Amino acid sequence: ETEDERLVYESAMNWIHYDLNKRHCYLPELLQTVRLALLPAIYLMENVATEELITKQRKSKEIVEEAIRCKLKILQNDGVVTSLCARPRKTGHALFLLGGQTFMCDKLYLVDQKAKEIIPKADIPSPRKEFSACAIGCKVYITGGRGSENGVSKDVWVYDTLHEEWSKAAPMLVARFGHGSAELKHCLYVVGGHTAATGCLPASPSVSLKQVEQYDPVTNKWTMVAPLREGVSNAAVVSAKL
Template identity: 25%
Template sequence: MDSVQRLVMKSNKCKSKNYENSTHKNRVFEVLQSSRNKNDSFCDIKLQTDDGTIVFGHKSILASATPYFKTMFFSVGESNKDLVKITKLDSTILKLLIDYIYTGEIMIAQENVQFVLVAADRLQLLYVEQVCVEFLQKQLDPSNCLGIKEFADLHNFKKLLSNCEAFIKKQFLEIVKYDEFLSLSSEEVIKLISCNDVNVPFEEKVYECVIKWVKHELNQRKHLLPNLMEHVRLPLVSKEYLVENVVNEPLLKNDPKCKEYVFEALHFQVIKSVNSFSIPKTVWSKPRQVQKIFLISSWSKSEKMYITNWYDPVTNQLQIVPEITYCNQSSILCVVKDEFVFLVCGETRCVGMTDISLQGNYNWVRKPNLLERRSSFRVCVLNDCIYAIGGNTENYDDYYKDFLNTIEVFSLDTQKWKTVSNKYSKSERRKFGVGVLNNLIYTVGGFNGSTYLKSVECYDPSLDKWYPVAEMSIERCNVGVGVLNGIMYVVGGANELGIHKCVEAYSPYNGVWTSIADMNLCRENPGNYNN
């Protein structure tokens, strides 16, 4: 035997190796779980619930699984006991959780999830808490979310509460259709309708749910109406709805405070019809959330009018705004203050404006004309002012020679256009791109009548001065310009070689252009995102 051992020791092929029995742990816990079920002598602790049920276990196992039992068994009063009372905990739920400690498995159902979650929180079984919260989150729907939110709030389950609140704000219009909403207290209704980010595309819906809630138990709730109406943003209700539905509502007509709210809303409509920009921007007159609306504009040659479609991804609704006949295909859209959309037509000098905060009541309103006719010009917005830059004059016989080197600016405050720079650029250029970065206006590339340009210039409105900056690597016109996270991106464009798919990025911090990945498709005059 010794000789064999010596031979093995001398062998270079025999190296140390660690072996693991993958079934060993499970088998040990199966034996321990079996001993619990048989109540045998290996169990050293008995847990007794209020109904007298005894659940057997092993102190070392339970203490290893959760700080709750570790603290209990190592405390002076409980360390030597073999029977511990677990009060205010259902015996079925306790058995389920102790079984989980031994098996690592637990069955969660609609009938027991709330009881299991409360008990798991008490016993500090974090994994069980987590899966219960996930289970409840998947069960959220408009008919039960208010009840689940109340449960989460009562037991201080912060993650579940936060998810419920987000769901309620998003699904508000569906939630108010169910009985859970009608059973809310007035304080809970006020908390909900006073949120700035509750998803209501039209304030009429908030008004309707308040009236519905009050009428559900009219005698007990009608005295609460003034407090509720304080949080309904009546100025945002359409004028037609206000006159047809709100003014004649008996509940409002019979309450002095509610009548005040209605009068203020009517007064707001009068101010708005005179001058949208003079409307006082109080919380009461602002939409509850900034609507993310995409503008899809087009020029109809057959109809000779400018058509704009408005798509709101929050409500998944598409709406056609009334057409504009005084603008043509050379018109440019821009947005001021995330609220006012302007359509600027250089060739007719006409300007139209609509207010997207009116929540569906969109109409184009004529604004003061540009001072000069211009084609192939560009528009940008800086500090809530609109800048119309460069382009050509109306003399199309000399289309490539009559360049405009002026900048006009429109102020919301004065409601007027004025010329701010008589020489907008050291280089004649048209069909250029324009971007705004760090309160400076950049004109990028373009065409000067004979040559495509790669030069870039920067205008500082505060000093009324132009400065040259680094050139792009490729000459091109009709580029798209976008700004994101302090970097300006120039996309696509065209020159004598055709339409391009290249992209360059400009950093104002080092004054350098960097070529980045090409687009998949070549594009001329592409639209770009700006932030």
């Protein structure tokens, strides 16, 4: 089960390349199992449409071209798209518990709703509190928070729920805690929060931040986007429309 079609596409291509001479003929059949129109637009155009194996096979090229047409209809909100390449998969969902406000914490738990159990998972590499967490596909991103001695962090840690391991992503542009985060069009947005106040005790928060940052998991880069009209902290942020 997956919500990230890049994993499906890359798995199919890895299988083909493992024995290219014998397996290249299966490429069109495999591409039809990938929800190509659900891939990020940039990834579809720059990685899939330019793949040499695909451009050399007429049938494979036609499949990708159809996916691009579907993607454009989706982006332009141009009617209902019924093609299989744009149909979301039926996936299972998981609930993770992590973090807190009073004490620094490095614990991560999975709530198994079928077994009615709470299962410990791999500890967060760097204990912290007042961070924000957001899921994109099969990965959980935790951003910022307060670390040792209440220092405010820019760090971003990523938990891969498939491989059950942590890795570090590019740090945010602004250190913050008490902020919100949400996913929109396969990108992560962090909103508001507090940062350390110059000349004050480390535990003293600054005024609420207006800054909003966008993170692209494909490029591993942060970008500052339009700020809020007023600073907020400990605010709820909901995906779909920010």
